[in-house]
Amino acid sequence: DCVMALWRSTEDPSEAAVRATLAAEQILMETKNLDESGVWPHHVEFPWRCRVALNTGEALMGALGVAGNRDYTVLGDTVNIAFRLESLASAEGSALVLSEATARLVRDLLPLKSLGHVILEGRKDNVEIFTVDR
Numbered sequence: 001d002c003v004m005a006l007w008r009s010t011e012d013p014s015e016a017a018v019r020a021t022l023a024a025e026q027i028l029m030e031t032k033n034l035d036e037s038g039v040w041p042h043h044v045e046f047p048w049r050c051r052v053a054l055n056t057g058e059a060l061m062g063a064l065g066v067a068g069n070r071d072y073t074v075l076g077d078t079v080n081i082a083f084r085l086e087s088l089a090s091a092e093g094s095a096l097v098l099s100e101a102t103a104r105l106v107r108d109l110l111p112l113k114s115l116g117h118v119i120l121e122g123r124k125d126n127v128e129i130f131t132v133d134r
Helices: 013-037 077-088 100-106
Strands: 052-054 060-066 069-075 096-098 112-119 126-132
Touching: 013 052, 013 096, 013 100, 052 077, 077 096, 077 126, 096 100, 100 126
Parallel strands: 052 096
Antiparallel strands: 060 069, 096 126, 112 126
């Protein structure tokens, strides 16, 4: 399954991107700790794994559907790119993948490492992706 989190930025976009990146690192650390704790009795057969992809940009937000059956969602290219990046995370050898847009906003505050260039489904040009280098 997939979970999407949204950081609405009324503040400096760099601050929102850094907060999202730090939250992603915390999620990955907690997931690893949970997996290693042995609390989950099936951890050998079904280990806890998590991947996180971050992208920054504009999106449409709002409720979609008819009365009595509405869902709050976000739509747009920004969301689509994040979804595509998440599926690449394991293949690129990192549980955390940042888009170029997010990397530009956090690179002065967090150590980053390029994971190279990839072509995302539905896109003509390749894009460079990054991870936090700790």
